[in-house]
Amino acid sequence: MTTPHTKPSNPTDATDASDRTATHEPEGEAHAEGEGVGGGDHRSAGAIAAAWRRERPGVVTDSIGIVTPVWRLAKLFADDRNRVLRAAGIDAATLDLLSVLRRSGPPYELTTRELTRRTLVTAGAVSQRVARAEREGLVRRFPDPAGGRAVLVAPTPAGHALVERSVDAVLGRESSLVTGLSADERALLASLLDRLLTDLHGRIGPAD
Numbered sequence: 001m002t003t004p005h006t007k008p009s010n011p012t013d014a015t016d017a018s019d020r021t022a023t024h025e026p027e028g029e030a031h032a033e034g035e036g037v038g039g040g041d042h043r044s045a046g047a048i049a050a051a052w053r054r055e056r057p058g059v060v061t062d063s064i065g066i067v068t069p070v071w072r073l074a075k076l077f078a079d080d081r082n083r084v085l086r087a088a089g090i091d092a093a094t095l096d097l098l099s100v101l102r103r104s105g106p107p108y109e110l111t112t113r114e115l116t117r118r119t120l121v122t123a124g125a126v127s128q129r130v131a132r133a134e135r136e137g138l139v140r141r142f143p144d145p146a147g148g149r150a151v152l153v154a155p156t157p158a159g160h161a162l163v164e165r166s167v168d169a170v171l172g173r174e175s176s177l178v179t180g181l182s183a184d185e186r187a188l189l190a191s192l193l194d195r196l197l198t199d200l201h202g203r204i205g206p207a208d
Helices: 043-056 065-089 093-101 112-119 123-135 156-179 183-204
Strands: 139-143 151-155
Touching: 043 065, 065 139, 065 156, 093 112, 093 123, 093 139, 093 151, 093 156, 112 123, 112 151, 123 139, 151 156
Parallel strands: none
Antiparallel strands: 139 151
């Protein structure tokens, strides 16, 4: 979405495209390039928009220059991240789970309810992720000392070591992928994407 540090770092996840996103990873597979009125065509977004205006005079095409590159980038990033995760020996869902726990700070314990809120997936999906990670020796579950029926989840030493290695691999790789833009350009793009994402969350809500 390293070995444990003396001072915990604060990696951000594939999967907070939200808290989502593993490091910032969206839930589920990226959509295929062929989806949508601008996908499946390897010409520039400008050429696609021009073709639609030629074929459908008056059609609104101003979104194509934004949405089509975003779809294509999502596919490229997702495919590349999957290769990195396979090499690291972890899947995106497990990285998402461990990353959320890692970013929570000491003592790195969250209830299953809080995990559901932070990962933006269903309670059932979180339960399956936790159960699988527990079987693999990456997390442990125990009753909340505060009482009630809450269950806390925490990484084991093996889980902590795995997320450290995986986050360094993912974020290091993805940092190298955006070096085609200057630092100022990256900051501007990040700000604009955040504004657009915030606006869309407010108007159409988060993805299912």
